[in-house]
Amino acid sequence: MSSTPDDSLLEKPHMNPYWAGFGLGLVLLTSFVVMGRGLGASGAFTTAVATAVHSVAPAHATGNAFYAEYLGDGSVSPLKDWLVFEVLGVFVGGFLSGALGNRLRFTIEKGPRISNPARLALAAAGGALMGVGAKLALGCTSGQALSGGALLNLGSWIFMMCVFGGAYAFAWFLRRQWL
Amino acid sequence: MIEYTTTRHNPGVDPILHLWGWEIPLYLFLGGLVAGLMILSGYHILRSRWDRDQAQGHYVTAPLLSLALLSAGMLTLFLDLEHKLQVWRLYLTFRPASPMSWGSWILLFVYPALVASALLTLAASLPRLRQRLPVLARVSESLAGHNGAVHLIGFANVVLGAMLGIYTGVLLSALGARPLWNSALLGPLFLFSGLSTGAATLHLLSHLTPRAGEGSPGFSDALASVMVNWLRPPSAQDGSRKLEQADNSFLTIELALLALFxxxxMTSTLAHQTGARLLLTGPWAAPFWVFVVGSGILLPLLLQFLQAQRRIQSTWVPALLVLGGGLALRFILVGAGQASHWSVALP
Amino acid sequence: MNAPFFKYGLFGDEISLVVAFAIGIGFGFFLERAGFGRARLLAAQFYFRDLRVLKVMFTAIITAMVGLFFLSRLGLVDLSLVYLTPTFVLPQAIGGLILGVGFVVGGYCPGTSCVSAATGRIDGMVYLAGMIGGLLGFAEIYPRIEHLVKATPMGQVTLAQQFNLPYGLLVFAVVLMAVGAFIAAEWAERKIGGKVPDTDSLLAPARPLAPVRRFAIVLVSLGLVAAFAGNPFRGAFARVDTKQLALDAGTKSDHVSVTQLADWIIEGRSDFVLVDVREPAEFASYHIPGARNVPLAELTPDFVARNERIVVCSEGGIHAAQAWFLLRSLGFPAVYLLFGGLEEWKDTVLYPAAPPASAPARDHIEFAKRAAVAKYFGGAPQTGGAPMPASTPALPRLTPPVPAAAPAGVPGAKPKKKKEGC
Incomplete structure (x- = not known):
């Protein structure tokens, strides 16, 4: 047994991006072969939100066409959903990899020139934008860009170009947050 | 719940019995958790040749926590009873063939054992109360000074804890009308699941107990500083590793018992096989494999193994996962058990 | 091998969730390995400091794309069964722009924010909370913008179909484009970001044939092969093996009993399609809950996905048997007959007859269960003389009326949940 004390566990560097991408590609390929579908993320949160709204205000949820699509016929819990379980796995896998690389930290990721509250406010705003954008585009970077990109889906490639376009066009205004 | 006889000779059982909601599984979980805590703290009392100065932070709060949890469990059980005002009648008779009768009598003895164990550790767990009520402090000191009494309390906690843990499983397996529960292994399974959740609770306590002589963390952000506290290595250096190892052995035994179960x-009648398939491939398969086996047993096993090897940081995540897995096991077994039925074996 | 495994019924919905969890673990693991749990590293992409996002994403895309192409070309995977999100040009372009802005504002995308939250990043957790807020808001404005969300629909369409190019050629083009982008990215990192190249990189590796360079060469050569390898999609032709058909018909392995079907419906199983081949008028008067009405003449090769498990039913069974042969010869591999048809359904499921009092106890127990099933479907058990404790005895009727419509609360009456997509 190693005698290293806990506090001196050093953060390990990240993986070479090409090999991480190769691993990610193999996971995606497995999903295609085993399930016949790609990966995703935002759909799980939509299902969770729809379920939560349904339990608080059932009439409101079933009356809304957007929620109704994610609620199903009520014969099984809407949370018994492929993406919900997949995203649970994402949390587990991310934690596992973070633990193995000693990268578990309760910190706020930001550049040196921005305060914590400002960064958190921007994170919340970015999340809200992402929620709207992902639902408008029928998917997020995982479901559309990654999975659809590998399937040569027309809409996914249009989407991907727009994501990079939007981000690069807006990056200059937010340089204080990151650089 | 309507107090049922346990065979199919009553009209509530066919075609499906769905009377138990969230109360019973929660009670079984809390009962198992308390059983595990009793065994572990009883063992600790027996082993450490009781000395107040040696008392470890998280062990001294365990009996008090057990009392609170058991009371919460009893409340859920009481909520589930149909004839709430008749509950005293359980204590007028003792029927050796009835698990409910056994249970109510075991619980009657569990409380005094827990109170005694709480008194023993009172000096260390609630120093302020000790100053307010010198009577309690005197009782506590005289108990702790008496070697025989300390041993008796430790022993009683271990034995009653084991009985309580097994009883939570027997309560289900005695209900012969459900083929899924028709296994003698349910008692030991729930006992070891209770032990693992008990060890996880102690582990969690060791993370949450503030370490003496430590200044406020240097973070200006309140949220971050609270969370950073959770990530510190536990206050007791050696005890926590022992707990991790104990928890891992309990989890391994639990996994083996599940496999045996x-x-x-699967080697029994068609009704039993159909019952088992409800969990293995049927409507309960996803939560069973993911929450009980995956994130409830295998993942904490792996994480605690790596923590014990000092390969990764020690966090409270595995403890939380074990608790979640124990809760899921009770909910899934109670739910699927009620859906399993003998009549599938008919032609 | 018949892949995608799930679509060929190798495992059911429940196990698919376990698979989802396992795949999710792999997904999250590699996202974190790549450094995608940290917003600053992700955002560095947009300032040309560290172009990880591009490298990881496009390596993953071309790996999966090339792998899927060859597996399909070799006939191991039916590419037409891999779910393709339908294209809506306008909403996807606008959504992409909003998402891109959200990416640089928040620092994450939904998948990476899960990983960042799991590794303790507080901004990741706040981001997730913000996303939930965004979804709640979107749901409220949805009725007003529904026309925009569904604007410019183009259906499920690939680049190959749209531009009328061979699929394999596009695969090669994408691989070339990606490798070109990687080289450009490494150049930009050094020029603009001042980053020292990795020892294992494309542009300036420590040794000439670094593993990444070999990997790139392999991918480009596979892409070149793909360009000339032909169409990866399977044809719509199925060879009918008459011997196999005769065997299936003879051994009755293609039968589903009415009680079995009733149990499936009660269990809420969704791994089969019940097809009623009677005329619409008959269908309207009564049908089994959840059944789809497809008269014999409308059984086309694409009326459901070819991997679906199909149960056909008709009034007696003759039309169903004919539909069975029709569907098998159209290349549907899993077709089942409802044995006895709707007549048997009425006799056994809706109006089961009680056994005589002298019958063995097991018959009575079985009847109790059947009686409960009958009530579920809106029928009534026909109790003869034997008193049943489990049910209130109903008066026996000689010609029981058939319930007019499917009773409420039966699965299949309400819309099914959206099953795929992001």
Whole structure:
């Protein structure tokens, strides 16, 4: 047994991006072969939100066409959903990899020139934008860009170009947050 | 719940019995958790040749926590009873063939054992109360000074804890009308699941107990500083590793018992096999494999193994996962058990 | 091998969730390995400091794309069964722009924010909370913008179909484009970001044939092969093996009993399609809950996905048997007959007859269960003389009326949940 004390566990560097991408590609390929579908993320949160709204205000949820699509016929819990379980796995896998690389930290990721509250406010705003954008585009970077990109889906490639376009066009205004 | 006889000779059982909601599984979980805590703290009392100065932070709060949890469990059980005002009648008779009768009598003895164990550790767990009520402090000191009494309390906690843990499983397996529960392994399974959740609770306590002589963390952000506290290595250096190892052995035994449980059912009659398939491939398969086996047993096993090897940071995540897995096991077994039925074996 | 495994019924919905969890673990693991749990590293992409996002994403895309192409070309995977999100040009372009802005504002995308939250990043957790807020808001404005969300629909369409190019050629083009982008990215990192190249990189590796360079060469050569390898999609032709058909028909392995079907419906199983081949008028008067009405003449090769498990039913069974042969010869591999048809359904499921009092106890127990099933479907058990404790005895009727419509609360009456997509 190693005698290293806990506090001196050093953060390990990240993986070479090409090999991480190769691993990610193999996971995606497995999903295609085993399930016949790609990966995703935002759909799980939509299902969770729809379920939560349904339990608080059932009439409101079933009356809304957007929620109704994610609620199903009520014969099984809407949370018994492929993406919900997949995203649970994402949390587990991310934690596992973070633990193995000693990268578990309760910190706020930001550049040196921005305060914590400002960064958190921007994170919340970015999340809200992402929620709207992902639902408008029928998917997020995982479901559309990654999975659809590998399937040569027309809409996914249009989407991907727009994501990079939007981000690069807006990056200059937010340089204080990151650089 | 309407107090049922346990065979199919009553009209509530066919075609499906769905009377138990969230109360019973929660009670079984809390009962198992308390059983595990009793055994572990009883063992600690027996082993450490009781000395107040040696008392470890998280062990001294365990009996008090057990009392609170058991009371919460009893409340859920009481909520589930149909004839709430008749509950005293359980204590007028003792029927050796009835698990409910056994249970109510075991619980009657569990409380004094827990109170005694709480008194023993009172000096360390609630120093302020000790100053306010010198009577309690005197009782506590005289108990702790008496070697025989300390041993008796430790022993009683271990034995009653084991009985309580097994009883939570027997309560289900005695209900012969459900083939899924028709296994003698349910008692030991729930006992070891209770032990693992008990060890996880102690582990969690060791993370949450503030370490003496430590200044406020240097973070300006309140949220971050609270969370950073959770990530610190536990206050007791050695005890926590022992707990991790104990928890891992409990989890391994639990996994083996689960395998035996299903092995037994799958080699039995068609009704038993159909019952087992409810969990293995049927409507309960996803939560069973993911929450009980995956994130409830295998993942904490792996994380605690790596923590014990000092390969990764020690966090409270595995403890939380074990608790979640124990809760899921009770909910899934109670839910699927009620859906399993003998009549599938008919032509 | 018949892949995608799930679509060929190798495992059911429940196990698919376990698979989802396992795949999710792999997904999250590699996202974190790549450094995608940290917003600053992700955002560095947009300032040309560290172009990880591009490298990881496009390596993953071309790996999966090339792998899927060859597996399909070799006939191991039916590419037409891999779910393709339908294209809506306008909403996807606008959504992409909003998402891109959200990416640089928040620092994450939904998948990476899960990983960042799991590794303790507080901004990741706040981001997730913000996303939930965004979804709640979107749901409220949805009725007003529904026309925009569904604007410019183009259906499920690939680049190959749209531009009328061979699929394999596009695969090669994408691989070339990606490798070109990687080289450009490494150049930009050094020029603009001042980053020292990795020892294992394309542009300036420590040794000439670094593993990444070999990997790139392999991918480009596979892409070149793909360009000339032909169409990866399977044809719509199925060879009918008459011997196999005769065997299936003879051994009755293609039968589903009415009680079995009733149990499936009660269990809420969704791994089969019940097809009623009677005329619409008959269908309207009564049908089994959840059944789809497809008269014999409308059984086309694409009326459901070819991997679906199909149960056909008709009034007696003759039309169903004919539909069975029709569907098998159209290349549907899993077709089942409802044995006895709707007549048997009425006799056994809706109006089961009680056994005589002298019958063995097991018959009575079985009847109790059947009686409960009958009530579920809106029928009534026909109790003869034997008193049943489990049910209130109903008066026996000689010609029981058939319930007019499917009773409420039966699965299949309400819309099914959206099953795929992001």
């Amino acid at each position: 299903f092995g037994g059912l």
